[in-house]
Amino acid sequence: MPDTTVEAVLAANRAFYEAFEGRDLDAMSDVWHHADDIVCTHPGWKTLHGWGAVAGSWFALFGGPQQLQFILTDERVHVAGEVAWVTVDENLIAEDVGATVAAVNIYRRVDGRWRMVLHHGSPVAPTAHE
């Protein structure tokens, strides 16, 4: 695949985490594809379907007390046609917690722009298998 495609997917993924860290609902809205079939699974949460439920979850998270920062490691991009998925470890740095979340983010190219259609993050147990 062309390097520019990988770069565009990585830019979309970066925009997602910048919106997350910045608690910026407008930026988060811009990252996602607004459709009924998008999916979001926050760590420990039930899976949410559709932009309405997903937007509501970000609104709730951004209104909460916890400011999250991430160091992203092992970011890997896979592209197949108009779909891309990124796997990444989100190493959380918060005031009182430090933890790793394993994540997969799926993007679709819609009108030339990579838009998020799925985010799934799950906590890695401290004693996780290597």
Place this chain on the structure above:
Amino acid sequence: MPDTTVEAVLAANRAFYEAFEGRDLDAMSDVWHHADDIVCTHPGWKTLHGWGAVAGSWFALFGGPQQLQFILTDERVHVAGEVAWVTVDENLIAEDVGATVAAVNIYRRVDGRWRMVLHHGSPVAPTAHE
């Protein structure tokens, strides 16, 4: 998308869970695309990359004491070209545990067959947000 495409993806997804329940490593091997860029995140585990590591994890799980059975609910198929992803709730029924795992499975159509390229399962907390 044609119904036959959705049916073929659902059949691949069914084969995955049958191999899982049956602790059948040959069948599990047949489900997956054998490549370096495949990904598997078991609940609580670190993300595994490549068929070697992924196969090793199934070997370890199938050799363990716990026989897992699933009731799958809310199975939803998304197809975009040669890529498909299925979100599903795995409701586990084991001898001593009952729990729900939120999962996403990504498949690629390789030589006409839908092969798994990513599995990510994560525990839903008993007090999970609706």
